[in-house]
Amino acid sequence: MSRPDTHMRVLFLQKYLPAEMIGIMYLSSALKKAGHEVKTQFLPEKHWLDKVKDYKPDVLAYSITTGDHLYYLELNRRVKEVTGAYSVFGNSHATFVPEMIEEEGVDAVCRGEGEYAFAELCTKLEKGLLLRRLKNFWIKEDGKIYKNPVRPLVSSLEELGFPDRSVIYDYGECYRTVERKIFITQRGCPNSCSYCFHHAWRDKVYHASMKQYVRKRSVDHVLEEIKLVGEQYPLKFVHFLDDIFNIKDSWMEEFCEKWPREINLPFDVILRTNLTTEKQMQNLKKVGCVSARLAFEAANDQIRNVVYRKNVTLDDIHSSSRHVKEAGIRLTSLQLLGAPGGTLQDEIDTLKLNIDCKVDHPWVSLLQPYAMTDINEYTKNQGIAVDAWDQFPEKFNRTTTVHHKHRKELENLHKLFPVVVRFPFLFRMVPFLVKLHFLKHFYLVSYALMTEYMTSEQNQLWAKSTGKNSFLSIPFVDWVRRTSVKIVLRAQEVFFGKKFRKAALKLKMSSDTVVHADEAIEN
Ligand code: B12
Numbered sequence: 267m268s269r270p271d272t273h274m275r276v277l278f279l280q281k282y283l284p285a286e287m288i289g290i291m292y293l294s295s296a297l298k299k300a301g302h303e304v305k306t307q308f309l310p311e312k313h314w315l316d317k318v319k320d321y322k323p324d325v326l327a328y329s330i331t332t333g334d335h336l337y338y339l340e341l342n343r344r345v346k347e348v349t350g351a352y353s354v355f356g357n358s359h360a361t362f363v364p365e366m367i368e369e370e371g372v373d374a375v376c377r378g379e380g381e382y383a384f385a386e387l388c389t390k391l392e393k394g395l396l397l398r399r400l401k402n403f404w405i406k407e408d409g410k411i412y413k414n415p416v417r418p419l420v421s422s423l424e425e426l427g428f429p430d431r432s433v434i435y436d437y438g439e440c441y442r443t444v445e446r447k448i449f450i451t452q453r454g455c456p457n458s459c460s461y462c463f464h465h466a467w468r469d470k471v472y473h474a475s476m477k478q479y480v481r482k483r484s485v486d487h488v489l490e491e492i493k494l495v496g497e498q499y500p501l502k503f504v505h506f507l508d509d510i511f512n513i514k515d516s517w518m519e520e521f522c523e524k525w526p527r528e529i530n531l532p533f534d535v536i537l538r539t540n541l542t543t544e545k546q547m548q549n550l551k552k553v554g555c556v557s558a559r560l561a562f563e564a565a566n567d568q569i570r571n572v573v574y575r576k577n578v579t580l581d582d583i584h585s586s587s588r589h590v591k592e593a594g595i596r597l598t599s600l601q602l603l604g605a606p607g608g609t610l611q612d613e614i615d616t617l618k619l620n621i622d623c624k625v626d627h628p629w630v631s632l633l634q635p636y637a638m639t640d641i642n643e644y645t646k647n648q649g650i651a652v653d654a655w656d657q658f659p660e661k662f663n664r665t666t667t668v669h670h671k672h673r674k675e676l677e678n679l680h681k682l683f684p685v686v687v688r689f690p691f692l693f694r695m696v697p698f699l700v701k702l703h704f705l706k707h708f709y710l711v712s713y714a715l716m717t718e719y720m721t722s723e724q725n726q727l728w729a730k731s732t733g734k735n736s737f738l739s740i741p742f743v744d745w746v747r748r749t750s751v752k753i754v755l756r757a758q759e760v761f762f763g764k765k766f767r768k769a770a771l772k773l774k775m776s777s778d779t780v781v782h783a784d785e786a787i788e789n
Contacts, residue, residue, distance in 0.1 A: 274388040277323035277351070278306040278433070279341060281334065285507070286441040288450050289329055289357060291429030296381035298430060302388050306437045309341070315348065323349055325388060329357040332636050333658045335366065343371045352391060356380045358463055361471055362637035363655055364404040367411055375404045378416045378471055381426055419474055423453060423483045428491045435499060445502035445732065447495060451488045452508050454480040460575045461602060464509070466638040482513065485520045489528045502732040504533035511535035512546060522549040532556050532731030540578045542586035547593035556731045557596040557724065560586055565615040569605045573644070587623035596727055598627040603680055604666045605633060606645050610675050614696055617679070620687045627720045630683045632666035632676070634658060675700040681709035684716045719745045
């Protein structure tokens with residue numbers, strides 16, 4: 267398999283997603299530093315298998331989340347058959363369900379952070395050394411499975427250098443050409459929300475302290491990366507995808523002081539409600555923040571703080587929303603419907619909370635109790651969770667894998683949610699409307715159209731902030747254009763197969779300003 271005079275050729279096989287993959291970029295950077303060659307093959311793409319064969323990879327790499335793991339396992343079997351290469355899986359699903367090592371075709375499963383682990387694996391493979399004691403890996407060798415502990419977390423993110431964007435941008439044209447790019451300034455989170463991966467990653471995989479787990483890059487390091495990316499690629503809008511951008515007040519102050527001088531581009535952020543202050547919002551607005559996301563999750567205190575362990579008050583939600591709105595920043599909220607033990611009225615209260623907070627763009631998900639999270643144990647103990655990860659949907663915003671008495675009403679409410687936030691006069695009818703199950707397709711269409719319209723509003727904001735506002739960015743015009751193109755592409759996809767999927771994604775990349783958004787009509 268390995269050529270005597272050379273390094274390993276690593277090939278990431280990756281589905282097109284609505285945003286570029288920072289994890290793969292970091293891995294590529296570490297692999298290249300260790301002397302290996304790295305490439306990404308995006309899917310679906312014409313003649314992709316021929317391209318894979320031409321590259322002659324030594325190592326096949328997959329970055330997988332729960333819901334798309336079956337797709338990648340099947341893909342790997344197919345590619346392994348024709349290349350005979352060594353296969354390595356990483357990311358959340360691999361970390362939390364390492365038992366996937368038992369699957370046919372899987373050679374190694376990486377748990378946790380992969381930079382040093384993956385580079386070491388490739389170097390050992392190249393030298394023909396034993397792999398069985400390699401930290402972070404559950405690994406097959408000589409017909410046996412070895413389960414190794416993780417190495418310590420990376421202590422300073424800066425020692426990793428910048429993520430290697432070329433590994434994505436060179437092979438995924440739509441990621442390179444889009445002028446809105448993702449940046450991540452930290453790893454870890456000090457909170458223990460029961461539905462999120464952080465507490466499981468921190469306490470159950472790493473057994474790490476808060477200090478070890480929560481790491482933030484310096485403002486200068488972040489700004490330097492953005493500057494470099496701007497020199498090499500089209501960049502007009504910065505999308506900070508940190509789980510909590512305002513985690514450290516002093517960092518925020520330094521950021522707001524340096525940003526206009528050094529970068530001066532519009533950007534958006536995700537904030538935590540109980541850390542969001544009026545002063546912060548005024549400062550963020552001044553330096554170019556146009557949109558902010560706040561996670562509400564649920565209006566009911568018991569659900570939000572006991573079941574979800576969010577640890578924020580209703581007052582925090584109201585005041586942070588007010589600060590965002592008063593600063594003139596577009597407010598997006600996130601909620602997680604379908605909490606175990608919640609009643610339909612609890613969900614309706616969350617809808618009301620969004621109306622009261624005058625949310626511009628509500629994002630609504632249905633709870634998925636992912637592996638190793640505490641909410642998973644909770645739902646399992648109550649006997650209301652599905653027990654097989656293979657039943658998880660690829661996206662968390664359509665159906666729930668938790669059983670509820672009022673499941674159908676819940677799914678209707680999910681579809682009505684953005685419509686009612688926008689047209690609050692409908693609110694009083696909601697308890698009645700959710701029971702009209704024969705209207706569920708109508709609700710789905712209204713949901714799709716409403717979320718598309720909200721995305722068009724977001725697009726206009728983006729166009730205005732980057733000086734590209736025109737007749738075409740008027741929300742109604744953008745909405746008609748994108749919706750009709752999507753309908754045509756969707757129809758072509760249904761009738762002529764997957765080859766139109768890439769065109770649909772390209773449209774999404776070029777016109778949406780949001781990621782993690784409900785993929786409306788494309789679903
Ligand atoms: C950006 C992001 C996205 C982006 C890009 C996703 C991507 N694949 O990179 C978009 C918007 C497309 C997205 C979509 C979704 N996401 Co998302 N996303 C994130 C987010 C906020 C940051 C990811 C990131 O870049 N982290 C920084 C990098 C450096 O870390 P990393 O990606 O974990 O990679 C490291 C390790 O995991 C490992 N590693 C990763 N891949 C590999 C591969 C190999 C071979 C090896 C050896 C190691 C390795 O090494 C990397 C470097 O240390 C995370 C939450 C978070 N804070 O991490 C959620 C998260 C990954 N998303 C999540 C979910 C649920 C989704 C969706 C299902 C949501 C939906 N639409 O319904 C989809 C699924 C899409 C998909 N198929 O991947 C969950 C996954 C839970 C799970 N158990 O699987 C997370 C953990 C959020 C959460 N709070 O629970 N997401």
